[in-house]
Amino acid sequence: MTETDRYAVLTRVGPGTPMGKYMRYFWHPVAASVEVRDDPVRVKLLGEELVLFRTPDGKLGLVQERCPHRGASLSCGMIEEGAIRCAYHGWKFDLDGKCVDTPAERPESKLKDRVAIPAYEAMELGGLVWAWLGKKPAALLPRFEYLVGEQYDHDMTISTMPCNWLQIAENNMDPHHVEYLHMMYTNYVFKRQGKPLLPMKHHAKVDFDLFEHGIMKRRLWEGDSEESEEWRVGHPQLWPGTLLVTYPNGVLQAQIRVPRDDGNTTIYWYNARPRPAGQAPRKEVPVAENPFLGPDGKFLNENLNGQDMMVMLTQGVIVDRSLENLGESDKGVVMYRRVLLEQIERIERGEEPMGVVRDPAENTPFIPLPVETHVDYDLQGVDAAPGERWDRMATKAAE
Ligand code: FES
Ligand SMILES: [Fe+2]
Structure with missing residues (x-):
């Protein structure tokens, strides 16, 4: 590997890159706790565009921003108990990213069973919201x-x-x-x-x-x-x-x-x-x-x-x-x-x-x-x- 290639390795953090994999062994802050209140928040971490939200029962959700139906941003979505619902046609995603409702489809439709979006673990410590984008099980969030x-x-x-x-x-x-x-x-x-x-x-x-x-x-x-x-x-x-x-x-x-x-x-x-x-x-x-x-x-x-x-x-x-x-x-x-x-x-x-x-x-x-x-x-x-x-x-x- 040339010197130039080595530097490219160190600076590229997207999914699948060597440094991206390394970075995914650590928890990273994605927002201050006070920024996550009633509305979803767009965040970007390690090249991934995500939406962070707090459900009425206080749980944090962190999912892919883009709705897999026709691409609207879930940052405009409706927060529900344990879920977020896309504003465009109401598709609903739970905190694991699984699609659990496609209300414009017939009730017997199996479409939702085939759809899921990336969802990640998020937790609060010290007034920050931290995210884990790596493999599961997640490491412990260090209590420095x-x-x-x-x-x-x-x-x-x-x-x-x-x-x-x-x-x-x-x-x-x-x-x-x-x-x-x-x-x-x-x-x-x-x-x-x-x-x-x-x-x-x-x-x-x-x-x-x-x-x-x-x-x-x-x-x-x-x-x-x-x-x-x-x-x-x-x-x-x-x-x-x-x-x-x-x-x-x-x-x-x-x-x-x-x-x-x-x-x-x-x-x-x-x-x-x-x-x-x-x-x-x-x-x-x-x-x-x-x-x-x-x-x-x-x-x-x-x-x-x-x-x-x-x-x-x-x-x-x-x-x-x-x-x-x-x-x-x-x-x-x-x-x-x-x-x-x-x-x-x-x-x-x-x-x-x-x-x-x-x-x-x-x-x-x-x-x-x-x-x-x-x-x-x-x-x-x-x-x-x-x-x-x-x-x-x-x-x-x-x-
Ligand atoms: S684009 Fe999200 S439900 Fe249609
Ligand atoms: Fe300095």
Whole structure:
């Protein structure tokens, strides 16, 4: 296989592709819980166009969007007890995708017995709806501490990015970009705006370690001791492409990258905020849009997440990796690509990839993850506290 072929393997996620098969060993979020209320929601995951809905008794349905009769979208359908009914001619599908009613046909018609649509398992955890598009039986949905830890309140923003998932995930296997994109470039922007500059830091070294749920990324800043948490502990890139990172205000942020198809990715910027003592737990997990363009159509280039989105998108829809010139500082990216290809080889040998959770004992009460608890520089990656926009979204969701 040529280098170019290998990259094609890593970026294509549709059904039947090697990476598509790998991705189907993991649960992926398809919506925030608050987005799934009275109406069906169109979602796209791993190249499959689907409809997500909540039945009156609270069950979740996730089925192919297209009605197999004459193609109307079930996103316009009528939700019923344990089923969804197409708006066009009333065909009804249960949560397993089986057609159970074709009301325009004669009662003795056997047509419905021959018809079914793909239907998938969906479940909620941490204010997200997660889907399993893989083979059954489904693996356990990992109960990572950042999702279920009782010490946290959660909120999230969502970005829909018109580019391939891999270049987004590779960003985190590239610690050096923090020094340039998030420090040097920020200061370039701040200087032009007459704002005070950030202190610069320099990487002394970086390293990466494989563990069951992903790859630990560690960095040592010049002048720090090897006892610094960023070197001793670091933070993980979880399979298949979720970053977990701590911010100076104590917020733990999971950046969950979900491939919608080969050229589009949804990022859930999922925040776990330590709840102040004596404060009641928040009942819902609010959600807001995380934009990458300002009203003037320019990239939002002043904060960490906006800067990352700027460079990921301008790399192209799918990075042409045959044109790259990699250096020593790209060793994390190289490792990540190699390890992903090894996971695909495992599947081809009939084994499961790393990080698939099948043992309930491992998943109970939660799976702890190594992550540094302290970083001493503030790159404005997450709001200091949930502000007005969350309240606005919560109000909207409750309407
Ligand atoms: S197109 Fe759905 S019932 Fe006819
Ligand atoms: Fe970044």
